[in-house]
Amino acid sequence: MGTPYDVTEQVGHLLRRVYQRHLAIFQENVQDPSITSVQFVTLCVLRDRGPSSQTELVRATAIDQGTIRGIIDRLTARDLISVSRDDQDGRKVIMALTPAAHALLGDLIPSAARISDLTMEGLNPAERVAFLYLLRRLLETGTGARDDEAGQEGN
Template identity: 50%
Template sequence: MPELNNEYIIEDQVGYLLRRVYYHHLSIFQQSLDETQLTSVQFATLYSINKLKECSQKELVTDTGIDQATIRGIIQRLKDKGLISQDPDHLDKRKVLIHITQQGKEELKQAIPIAETITDLTLESLNPAERIALKYLLQKIIEQKAK
C-alpha cells in the first residue's frame, strides 16, 4: 500500500472549499425559502423557464447547468405543483415546450426577494469588493468550462 502524501491538505483544495460554501448556501436557502415550498434547483429551474418564456428540456439543461436526469424530476415536480405546463411544439410534434403558469409566476415573484436575501446572507462575511471579486472569479470558471 502506498504511503500517504502528508503535504496534501484537503482543506486547501478548491473542491473541498466550494462544497463547504455550497452546503452553507443550501442551508441558508432551505431555511429561508421554506415558505415558498421550492428547493434551490426548483427555484433555478422555474427562474430559467420564466426567463426563456418557453423552452425544451434540452434548452433548460443548457440554461441551468442541471443534468438531464435531474431536470426531468424537477420538471415533473414543478408540473405537479401547477407551476409549469408542457405543451407539444406546433412546429415539431415530437418536441415538448415548457411554460411557466400564472401560479408559477406568482411563486417566483414571491421567491426572488427571498433569493436575494439568501445571497446576501451567504456573502455576509465579505466586503463589497470581495463579493464582486468572488462573483467575477466564479463566473470566469463557468465561462472557461463552456469553451
C-alpha cells in the same frame, strides 16, 4: 517529500462546502420551503427565457437530464409549469410557467436576493464583486470539460 496534500484546503472541497452552506441558507430563508434551489433556478430560467424544451433547460440551468426530468415532474404536479407539444415539432415537449408560478416567483424573488446576501455575508462589497467575478472567470476558463460532467467534484 513535498508539501502534504490536505484535501480540506483544495478548491473542490471548499467550493462544495460553500455550496452546502448556500443550500442551507436557501432552505432556511426561502418563502416556500417546499421549493428547492434547483426548482427555483428552473422557474427563473423559464421566467427569463420563456417556454423552453428540456434540452434548453439543461443548457441554461447546468442541471443534468435525469435531474431536470424529475424537477419538471414535481413542478408540473404542483401546477407551476405546463407541458405541451411544440407546434413546429410534435416530438418536442415545451415547458412554460403557469400563472401560479409567476405569482410564486413574485413572492420568492425578494427572499432570493436576501439569500445571496446571507451567503456572502462575511464579504465586504469589493470582495463580493471580486468573488462573483472570479466564479464567472472559472466558468469561462474551463479545461474543456464537458457540461454534463459539471456535477462531478474535483479537488
